[in-house]
Amino acid sequence: xxVLTQPPSVSAAPGQKVTISxxxxxxxxxxxxxxxxQQLPGTAPKLLIYEAAKRPSGIPDRFSGSKxxxxxTLAITGLQTGDEADYYCGTWDSSLSxxxxxxxxxxxxx
Amino acid sequence: xxxLKESGPTLVKPTQTLTLTCTISGFSLSASGVGVGWIRQPPxxxxxxxxxxxxxxxxxxxxxxxxxxxxTKDTSKNQVVLTMTSVDPVDTATYYCAHRRWRKFxxxxxxxxxxxxxxx
Numbered sequence: 001x002x003v004l005t006q007p008p009s010v011s012a013a014p015g016q017k018v019t020i021s022x023x024x025x026x027x028x029x030x031x032x033x034x035x036x037x038q039q040l041p042g043t044a045p046k047l048l049i050y051e052a053a054k055r056p057s058g059i060p061d062r063f064s065g066s067k068x069x070x071x072x073t074l075a076i077t078g079l080q081t082g083d084e085a086d087y088y089c090g091t092w093d094s095s096l097s098x099x100x101x102x103x104x105x106x107x108x109x110x
Numbered sequence: 111x112x113x114l115k116e117s118g119p120t121l122v123k124p125t126q127t128l129t130l131t132c133t134i135s136g137f138s139l140s141a142s143g144v145g146v147g148w149i150r151q152p153p154x155x156x157x158x159x160x161x162x163x164x165x166x167x168x169x170x171x172x173x174x175x176x177x178x179x180x181x182t183k184d185t186s187k188n189q190v191v192l193t194m195t196s197v198d199p200v201d202t203a204t205y206y207c208a209h210r211r212w213r214k215f216x217x218x219x220x221x222x223x224x225x226x227x228x229x230x
Binding site: 002032033035037043044045046047050051056088090091092096097098099100101102103104 | 147149156157158159162170171172173206214215216217218219220221222223
């Protein structure tokens, strides 16, 4: 049971937009920055979004993040088949004094 | 260029102690603000954070695994070591180490991971 809640799967057609939600509480998302990771099949996770809405160098602006209260959202526009991956949200939980991750969301580009 | 690489046994017997090494390059473990964490992922399952160590030797552990974990660093060897005692088949996973900065709540560089199987 993950501290952060994500939908197990989402899907959309190429070129479309998809959003992935991440729900937490006041001890984690509510008071700390959220990060998002992309894990392509058979590879290590890669930082996609940090501090809720910032992109590391090299990440296209098709990927965006937002946060409202105790929830965060990853949006991907102009979907490509290469975006098929597992996506994880993560943040620090101040009550647990621990890094916490969501259960992951599998994105299928139909 | 920051890189991290995990190494350790691929097979460990139940009840044994697992020792994993993360060898880093492109940064120094003694540099102010530097941190290295360990995260694992059982086959087909989600990421699970295990431990974190900072340049000043500040350490943090997963509450659920704290009694079994020890994280240390050897600055001269550019290595971070994670030991896990009393392993069980449920500890079978790919283990990753990752770079982090002080007060930055994300891991910006990850190693390729190493698969550890716990089985008799």
